[in-house]
Amino acid sequence: TGVKQWSWQTIHNILINERYIGDALLQKTYTTDCISKKIVRNTGEFPMVYVENNHPAIISRDMFYQAKAEMARRASKRKVMQKTGKTEQGKYSSKYALSELLICGECGTPYKRCTWARNGKKRIVWRCVSRLEFGKKYCHDSPSLDEGKLHRAIVAALNEYGAIRAEVKAGVLELAGLAQSHDRADGVSLLELKQRLDALTAEQAVLLDKVLEDMDSLELNTQLEAVTAEKQDIMDQMQALEEDKSQRSLRASRQREMEAWLDQQPLCFTGYDDTITHKFIERITVVDAGTIRVKIRDVDVVISEGLY
Template sequence: MKKVTKIAQNTAEITERPKLRVAAYCRVSTDSDEQRVSLETQIKHYESYIGANPEWEFAGLYYDEGITGTKKEKRPELLRMIADCEQKKIDFIVTKSISRFARNTTDCLELVRKLIRLGTFIYFEKENINTGSMDSELMLSILSGLAESESVSIAQNNKWAIQKRFQNGTYKIGSSPYGYDAVDGELIVNQAQAEIVRFISAAILSGKGTCSIASELNRSGLTGKHGGRWKSSTIRGMIRNEKYTGDAIFQKTYTDEHFNRHHNNGEKDQYLIKEHHEPIISREDFEAAQIAIEQRGKEKNVEKRSKKYQNRYPFSGNIICGQCGGTFKRRIHSSGKKYIAWCCSTHIANIEKCAMKYILDSDLEYAFIAMMNKLIFGHKLVLKPLLASLRGMNNRDSRTSIKELEKKLNENADQRKVLVGLMTKGYLDPAVYNKSNNELLQEAERLQRQKESFVRFLSSDSRYLNEVSELLHFTSKAAMLTSFDGELYSRFVERIRVISRTEIGFELRCGLTLKERMVN
């Protein structure tokens, strides 16, 4: 007879499970009194809601007030909450609805996927969706798409109403320029600030540059509209602002269908109202200041809003900070010996927001020379195989693959329709239906991703092929570089990404990114 040994039950006290760290996120889209009451109500609700669950531990309340939900970049509290999730401070998030969390489908799915990878899940109260128990993103995608459509509809209605007020002259200005205060939609002269506006206008007419005017104002201890330092760009903007003459032009900017704001350079109608409010400077002085600004531009051989003005130097506008994503600006340092350097604009404005220090202009030039010389020396090992690879990717094959994927997607949709029919007639158990339907949805998502990758390849293939071919042609014929060539840099480099003060990455127009160590 076989011997059976009994394993006794473990009667030891089971270790208490740690509580789930739960945070809440709230948002109201305007800063009106009614919306502030709504926000206070949401805050009280979540404090009691989270506190009432004995298995939950309150991990914080994050709320954005008076900020649009169409762009996640414009909501600091949401970004702070995600940063806390990355630091493993939050296990679970509760929010009112998808529309409160994001009104942009792409942002919503991107944030949800990111949080899931971090091990943090979200519960949307209104839709009763818990991302921790979801078998598919289909429902979330549909609902967030509806939220985005709602946001677009509201935006269109608001735009229509605003344009009507532009047309009949009843639009009330909410934000006033320096020199004015907005009172009940009217611009009222702020006498103290108006004196500074007149000083700036007189300084421009006397021949001073915008940089020297900004420096003089900063040295005097005066601050700008929101308490910040004066910049040359601020001075230029004030000189060109017609509101100081008492006139008002409306719709200088507009928002596109992706909620991105642009300067209106004729794409949309503009509306001019003369003698809209009390002027600070005369029209004659305003027009003379425009002439003075244009004359200084001609002396420097630059034109207003021209590409040459925006990019007077090879590196202008295309050096990106690897820490904060800000753009580097050209500066002249004069501590002892003068030298040119490039500094992160975020670091210049607030050193606490970005710790990236300046990089010498000469170091960037040496790094470019070194990178190009490596390509010239090793073009057969780097560029020739890349070109052959791109040529080997046949566009006809890609189109055939897209058609095959579309066929499979249609078959997948037909199979889901059959499942719905069987479920409706009672031939299929709900659990079996859910399992089979989820598998088909996951397969459809995978097929769709494959299709999108082929489409992206077809759209970019010819451009990259031409760029690689041109770079190979140059490097196979060129001699080693001994000095920096700005035209050559602009021809082959898309941008520079500064990883640190000792390492940068050249993002080439052909799609390659080549890292280079800086010379110290």
């Protein structure tokens, strides 16, 4: 379009645009009147209609839902720490995978990578942020962990997980199948909700014309209020169903990704990798100076591993 510089808003709009997966949300905007022809964003003045598979997609739904989930995760990060209270997690950072994953088992605060220098020698350790900022005020016994030992323990946990991949894969396939179930809310499908919404919209238009002719009619006003309330309830159900569908699709995508990884898993990892850690580990809890608990992402597996 001739724009010389990309802005974060432009990229954000691309990432959330459903047209790239072949869908179309109709009536995002509307014309205020036929004279000025001013176009404004629809913020609830008119019903929107979501059409699936409206045209050929250029990216997969899996990628689209993963991007939405990652944006939501980053946006949900708590605000930057305040000195007047207990340490907050802080804004999103992607420099080290463990900055997101490594959590103090005592106070629940994330760990931070630190460099210790002594006699000209440097040592990399991970420390509880609460202990760093407030001493023992909130966290009394959290240990400092040597990065090398921490990395070895994570590699050992991933290798242990890989050793039980046959049993885990069976569970992954079962969960992925469940995630592909039909989209229904209280026994009603999304299509049925859309059809009911269309009927209510038509009924609302007819009632509105009648009310304008007889403003004092209590019966007509009561009917209009009832139809408007039911219409809002239907729209809320549709939104909840769409969000639930998005979450199930994302989970199914992760399950398939995990299944593919399990098939390609080598017999033994020999070195630590930030990408693998971020991709397949949901959380690492520091139990004490010699033990961590590793929670594998999207499957019910927690592995305790010693630091050595």
